Amino acid sequence: MTGSRLETYVRERLAGNRGILLMTHLVVGYPSLEANRRMLEIMADADVDLVELQMPFSEPIADGPIFVRANQAALESGITVDEYFEFFDDARSICAFPRLMMGYYNPVFCLGHKLFCRRLADAGGMGFILPDLPHEEYDGLFELADDNCLAPILLMTPTNSTEHLRAIGGNARGFVYAVARKGVTGCRTEMEEQLFRFIDACRHATGLPLALGFGLRSGDDLTALRERVDIGIVGSALLEVWEQGGESAYTGLLTELAAARG
Amino acid sequence: MTGSRLETYVRERLAGNRGILLMTHLVVGYPSLEANRRMLEIMADADVDLVELQMPFSEPIADGPIFVRANQAALESGITVDEYFEFFDDARSICAFPRLMMGYYNPVFCLGHKLFCRRLADAGGMGFILPDLPHEEYDGLFELADDNCLAPILLMTPTNSTEHLRAIGGNARGFVYAVARKGVTGCRTEMEEQLFRFIDACRHATGLPLALGFGLRSGDDLTALRERVDIGIVGSALLEVWEQGGESAYTGLLTELAAARG
Amino acid sequence: MPSSTAAAATGAQLPVNAWEELLFTGLRRGYFGDYGGAYIPEILRSTLQELTDAFDAARRDPAFWAEFVDVMQSYSCRPTPITHLENLSAAVGGPQIYLKREDLNHTGAHKINNVMGQGLLMRRMGKRRVIAETGAGQHGVATATMAARMGFDCTIYMGSVDVERQRPNVFWMEQLGATVVSVKDGSATLKDAINECLRDWAFSMEDTHYALGTACGPHPFPQMVGYFQRIIGEEAREQMLQQTGALPNRVYACVGGGSNATGIFLGFLGDDVVELVGVEAGGHGLDSGEHAARIAGGGGSPGVAQGYKTYFLQNEEGQMQHTHSVSAGLDYIGISPILACLYDQGRVRFEAATDDEVIAALRRLMSTEGIVGALESVHAVAGFLREAGQLSPDDTVLLNLSGRGDKDIFTIGDAIGDERWKQFLKDKASRL
Amino acid sequence: MPSSTAAAATGAQLPVNAWEELLFTGLRRGYFGDYGGAYIPEILRSTLQELTDAFDAARRDPAFWAEFVDVMQSYSCRPTPITHLENLSAAVGGPQIYLKREDLNHTGAHKINNVMGQGLLMRRMGKRRVIAETGAGQHGVATATMAARMGFDCTIYMGSVDVERQRPNVFWMEQLGATVVSVKDGSATLKDAINECLRDWAFSMEDTHYALGTACGPHPFPQMVGYFQRIIGEEAREQMLQQTGALPNRVYACVGGGSNATGIFLGFLGDDVVELVGVEAGGHGLDSGEHAARIAGGGGSPGVAQGYKTYFLQNEEGQMQHTHSVSAGLDYIGISPILACLYDQGRVRFEAATDDEVIAALRRLMSTEGIVGALESVHAVAGFLREAGQLSPDDTVLLNLSGRGDKDIFTIGDAIGDERWKQFLKDKASRL
Ligand SMILES: Cc1ncc(COP(=O)(O)O)c(C=O)c1O
């Protein structure tokens, strides 16, 4: 299971006594590829642990308003699959930490599972997250991922039954992406008892490292999650500060988040 | 059958070797009572033989556009039944020839048959024409008319069966009003074979004098009807010239019509 | 039918034939009590006779009614269902409310019943052109539809005020191939359109049939229209017995000219236990002078106009008065002589619902039952709602929903003052 | 049903159960051949499972279908009739044309069939709020109607472009008590409204049901919508046999998402002699790029979006393309996986009709038969008219008229460029 290349990286990072790792996110092509490069540089400076690079899609059903607009704008700017992988590849020179492909299934389906895995691997990807592809529909994708040393990252959600959590855990590689709450990306999540109970449930369902995403916005959120999960994922909050406060605000939040890892 | 007072008058007039008599028409209250008086004076000067004074009604189903508008305007000017009879009465002083009430049934119905006949008689009326009241619906009106020396004038039309023409003839008094053609008042009627055949049919159905109306417009029309019918009725044509050419044009047509009687 | 004529003789009512008795065994031909008759220019006598003869022959031919029922089943969707309004019944805490769904008919109202019937009669008479008046436009659309389906030429007369109020229907009539003539005489509403039809007919009768849209006008129209529309009441009576096991305590219908009311009432005429309630247009209120209630409130009086005798809204000298209703279809001076007679007999009670009550009732019907009734029809609902408290949950009432409200979008939009709707119209217009 | 499972095993088709076989005995759960499935965020898995379980339990309970049929009979007017179009048949000199009259349904389209069915299911599941997408607005109106009738809260998502095209329906939805949310994302049409529903549902699923309006989306929607809409085909098959004594040679239906087509086709699935033809929106022409034909013309290709796999109008990288149709209801990127499967099997033939052909066909239908069909539905008529010559007067065809055209008055008014209509709008607006 070479997908565990990613798992190993995560465990090592944690071993280097970090209370929690930070995974960031950006939509490739929004607001522009230049801006994306700048974002990556700032992430690198903040010593981020992992990053998701979202491949734009015209029907982003799991995303909230801010990412919906980002996907749409990126496509309107004419970004193609080639340009996506090119950017993914170049990113290597900016950031040493693992880059994961995140995106909806259709572009992958149209490209073909085989070609997708090879191109992602060639571009230096360590794994991928396909939020609208349930594990039952992975088809040969798990095997192809293995062959290309890619970790197919699966999501666990508060609405999953214990039995389903276990099924997901059984298929997951690298780490598991726990969705903090119902709904789509973008709105705030409270760090409360109910959430922690869900985290425990996920822990019971998988031995893999656990990442938590959806609605994390601040250093305090990360702090609250230390020891509870292994990775905190921050997406919309970062894009929001970039849109509202530009580079400096973006740097500010990233520094805060990085520091909060302990 | 004192209703034959009118019949007697008609026969006497014809005896005074006239080829045909002229019956004119006006809508009381349109364009104004003053105008109506002026019309009567001009008719008197032209030695008209008979006149219909139409009582305005809000639903004049047997009339064409020009009289429809006249009825409506008269009512809008606020003319009442009292004013109608008042005018009818005053008309006595202007014209010696017989005045006939013409109008739709509802005002008569609302006034009551008895009162209607008395008031019409008091105003010097010699008869009445109710175009929307078939003889079957006359109810006690024939008798009341007789009691008041009023002639209820009935209409014969080209669509009546011989049998109906006879029934109408049997109930008619004074003279019979033959409707020259289908449709409503106002449009031209051709003096042609078909019309003359209809006239013959009417003659067969009644021994009373025969008047012809609907679409007569000129002296030539009257001339063409000489010897065929006893009375020619001219309505819309007169109102039309009044509206278009005023008093002088009105006088002109009346003189032409009067002369055409021979 | 010996039974019914016998009944006529004795004056007794036999449930089954009560309607035949009323329609066809009156003492004076074409009369219902003191009302009805044929007060028409002599020129139209033979035409009305021809129509009467054709109609009498048709109704005596069992195949005719069967053909009519078949057409209404395959071209429209008869029998139209009755719908139990559980929510509204519970909300008013009154009786169980059942709605006869004439709104589901093809073209959206009961008008099509009468029109298809007259269309079949036209075929028998060999006419090739049909003319009709229309108020709300529903009868005009129904007639244009019948003409398209049966291959007749069609001219629709419509008061210019109604053309304005009901433009969507004018648009459809024209799309259906009819010529729509806007009538500006008089009050430029339904009554004036009727006058204009009579004038056209007095000239065109040879090849033209006048398909009068309601149970008014000269004989045989009230009788004939009532005869076709009775299909509503016959179905409804059977449906009520089937679904509730009993007859309704009351039947409500809105009353313009009176065809939908006559149609549903005829089905229950012989059932003395069933109270029949006609709801007229109360407009801005009975004492506002701005209404069209000829019987309720006693504003009307017997008179003769448009070819028949009935209660009219007229002044003491017999001049017809201005009428008003938020619903063009009820905005009319006269009422079916059949209903006038049933009123004199005490068989039908008359009430009036105001414009405001109707808008409120419509909003309630839409939001509690998901049914968008025509403003005309909703008068029946409003009339019932006002007295719902008089009945208990064990009672049942039947309301006739004569048509659907799609056509009223402009009127309702205005009445409710919907801002987005207004903005939409502004945008539409600005882009023309 | 042993027979049908046996059939599934042998692969043979038994007329009676052909539709059950297709809907419920596929090898992969929720798939029809290669199409369908449930490609949804993990958060919705349990909700779709809950729905699937509730639906499976319901369809196995004979009382459920009986209740559904009863509701459709008493609240709408099922069975809707089939109408023989004698005039149009004679005019084209082709086959005898029969029209399945879904336009007579309450709210004016077949959409109500599916919506009432899902409403009954909601009751079983104890949900209290319903959300739905809508294109033409027909499904929105139907859902708002169902919600009002059954007492649910209701939110309708509608692309802002469609809100503009179909404002009358927006007005009615709001009058019926629904909240209408205008969706400005993406192309601001049907597909974006669907995305917005899935987003709402991912948050509200606990007390909310998503009543998808067509036979698309994730499992069990295609199966469930097809199951309810099959009432069209079952009625129609029986009616054709009754009225013509034989099955039609061909059945035509317009295809947006595919629910009315699936509904009528399922009734004839086992009748190999009956050719099934789906007509998509040809817009400005297949090579104009301005259309919504996913299969006809080969513009579409297999893909995965909005929760399911089917033929989509997309570019080679899987990004969905802009679509166009004069009818909002056909203006959609995807097609029912059931129809995609039947296409692969060669059981359904696909054609496309252009906007112009549709307007022309509508005018013909209105003026020769007096029927105002919805622009969506008339695609079936236009698709047939183009090939009417292929059949002889002894043949018969069945066209599904999925809805009525009242809602399209603005679109048709524009398309036809009716001057008086434009003037009317100007006057209306100027007086606001
Ligand atoms: C839906 C509807 N209901 C009722 C009426 C009133 O007519 P009637 O009283 O003859 O049923 C009309 C007339 O246009 C109508 O369109």
Ligand SMILES: Cc1ncc(COP(=O)(O)O)c(C=O)c1O
């Ligand atoms: C009348 C009508 N027909 C057809 C359609 C297309 O939907 P479907 O293909 O699911 O029947 C719609 C959609 O709004 C519609 O309103």
